[in-house]
Amino acid sequence: MKKFEIAVIPGDGIGREVVPAALKVLDTLCEVHGGLRFETTQFDWSCEYYLEHGEMMPEEGLQTLANFNAIFLGAVGNPKLVPDHISLWGLLVKIRREFEQVINIRPAKLIKGVKSPLANPKDFDLIVVRENSEGEYSEIGGRIHRGEDEITVQNAIFTRKGTERAMRYAFELAKKRRGRVTSATKSNGIFHSMPFWDEVFNDVKKDYPTIETESIHIDALAAFFVNRPHMFDVIVASNLFGDILTDLGAAIMGSIGIAPAANININGKYPSMFEPVHGSAPDIVGKGIANPIGQIWTAKMMLDHFGENELGTKLLDIVEQVTEAGIVTPDIGGTATTNEVTEEICKRIKQ
Amino acid sequence: MKKFEIAVIPGDGIGREVVPAALKVLDTLCEVHGGLRFETTQFDWSCEYYLEHGEMMPEEGLQTLANFNAIFLGAVGNPKLVPDHISLWGLLVKIRREFEQVINIRPAKLIKGVKSPLANPKDFDLIVVRENSEGEYSEIGGRIHRGEDEITVQNAIFTRKGTERAMRYAFELAKKRRGRVTSATKSNGIFHSMPFWDEVFNDVKKDYPTIETESIHIDALAAFFVNRPHMFDVIVASNLFGDILTDLGAAIMGSIGIAPAANININGKYPSMFEPVHGSAPDIVGKGIANPIGQIWTAKMMLDHFGENELGTKLLDIVEQVTEAGIVTPDIGGTATTNEVTEEICKRIKQ
Numbered sequence A, B: 001m002k003k004f005e006i007a008v009i010p011g012d013g014i015g016r017e018v019v020p021a022a023l024k025v026l027d028t029l030c031e032v033h034g035g036l037r038f039e040t041t042q043f044d045w046s047c048e049y050y051l052e053h054g055e056m057m058p059e060e061g062l063q064t065l066a067n068f069n070a071i072f073l074g075a076v077g078n079p080k081l082v083p084d085h086i087s088l089w090g091l092l093v094k095i096r097r098e099f100e101q102v103i104n105i106r107p108a109k110l111i112k113g114v115k116s117p118l119a120n121p122k123d124f125d126l127i128v129v130r131e132n133s134e135g136e137y138s139e140i141g142g143r144i145h146r147g148e149d150e151i152t153v154q155n156a157i158f159t160r161k162g163t164e165r166a167m168r169y170a171f172e173l174a175k176k177r178r179g180r181v182t183s184a185t186k187s188n189g190i191f192h193s194m195p196f197w198d199e200v201f202n203d204v205k206k207d208y209p210t211i212e213t214e215s216i217h218i219d220a221l222a223a224f225f226v227n228r229p230h231m232f233d234v235i236v237a238s239n240l241f242g243d244i245l246t247d248l249g250a251a252i253m254g255s256i257g258i259a260p261a262a263n264i265n266i267n268g269k270y271p272s273m274f275e276p277v278h279g280s281a282p283d284i285v286g287k288g289i290a291n292p293i294g295q296i297w298t299a300k301m302m303l304d305h306f307g308e309n310e311l312g313t314k315l316l317d318i319v320e321q322v323t324e325a326g327i328v329t330p331d332i333g334g335t336a337t338t339n340e341v342t343e344e345i346c347k348r349i350k351q
């Protein structure tokens, strides 16, 4: 019996609705297949927790999490209660950073039964490898002067180590896929960091002579996500560009509610974290209509991470059967509730 | 007789094909309507010029341009000849900066007869006001260490003056349109500059109580360009975010080949510059199939800028007649050449 200990952080908003749904699916999968168990421990760290304790997680929170095999997170943030940059940097970004989850991977592909907003999408299946630890998301900077003359400086920091690491990850992934890596750049406009990014890309690609490569400026690349997403296999992008591209990826799939993600600790020192692309969606909280598929697909990425690829593939197949059958939440054109979608998936797992 | 002196810089690649086309259209328009004349002077500043002279424009280039009423530019850049950040910062970005063209405006709307790649686009008509002088496009930064330990720092600089100026421009524009301003932010991820951006936005909006406002993170906003572009009226964005959004805007219109832009000097000290969103497109140079509509629509923005709104509106109407009639270049599904589209537009102006 393989056993994995999972720290579960439902977080805010619909995180608390879709995380239980995904855990139920995981449990059902384990029950049916035997030989595998997830032991979960729940943590209520969230904006409400912040209002009570003045911090998003307890001081020893990271230490606690360090003992788990993985972290399964819903969504963080509720700007009505806590400013985003406090809630997110106090929990989500903090874990990504402190646990050296330097890579964020996010697939986007056409899912059967889910209508893309694109008129005639060819069958696309891409994956964005996002640098997850540095770049434009930096605490370095500040303000000088006040009033009319105020100036804010924001530093973006790109290290060769961090940049190269993300790129190598992308190339290794491409080797197992269709053998193509696209680099998201903006070296025509951003003066220092992006020419550096290009330079590292050109260095790294020499080690992968069989992989096809190209560099595309982020503005054109965003447009290509609309015009020809089927052209892409693996895309490597900085923290910010990866963020933008993956929301676009979710959009062309048909809903941000179905898009999964994994924050990977590649040196094995700390747990990796699995959290869907969507946020806490305060507008639909409590209505029972949150799409659980993003969180469930995220669970599939956790299965893959633990080497359980067969189960992972099976899970995504079943999800596609259910979407194809039209048992889907309103965001993708259905009338089903979070529960109904979840139950249907569980039912088919048991069949 | 009103007379405007225009500095014309065709630049690189298809810039040299679409600029003559747009000038021909402008001439025809003036001929037919009388009372208005554009006197043009051509400058061959380009990547080829760089190869010959070691700079993108002569030392006194800016001084020369300063005497004109406006600059009409095609496209700059040919990475096979000159690295982009040299060619662009040596000409395009240099003019934007030195001539204090602090605002870049770029409309995106459904054009009759041009098929959007979106499945069911509602009738959208938005305009992005892009801060054009500072932000993420900054020469400040550099590298430390070499080899494995190399680190690159890129500074983004946001001044209250620059930020506020762009926002006020957006609010004033919204007053003349549908009364709605959306701010593109990323204050949940970018630690200093974007919370500052939000703060300035919240200050400025107090002066415009009748304008509806919202702030949306750039990742979600990019997704909304795909899902519901009709929700937007005026969007105000930083230099980088504006760059990305306007290429997306061009994409959802159906082709980057039709998207226009204006770089506005708002204090009247220097000429403004009119250049379409598309680049020099080396891949289609010489084939005679470059879409002239982006450059022609850009000429319309120049007419508007000179207060010739009636002529501007007439020109865009005629362009839409021609696209509706299907006389369009291959990028938007037709078989017409640059010349044929141009001739058809001229013919209809004369009718």
Ligand SMILES: CC(C)[C@H](C(=O)O)[C@@H](O)C(=O)O
Pocket (backbone or CB within 6 Å): A188, A189, A219, B088, B093, B243, B277
């Ligand atoms: C070429 C490049 C510097 C430029 C920019 O990013 O500003 C272009 O993409 C644009 O949008 O005009």
Ligand SMILES: CC(C)[C@H](C(=O)O)[C@@H](O)C(=O)O
Pocket (backbone or CB within 6 Å): A088, A092, A093, A243, A277, B188, B189, B219
């Ligand atoms: C919430 C925010 C900090 C986060 C990010 O930008 O990384 C989110 O958009 C994401 O993509 O996970």
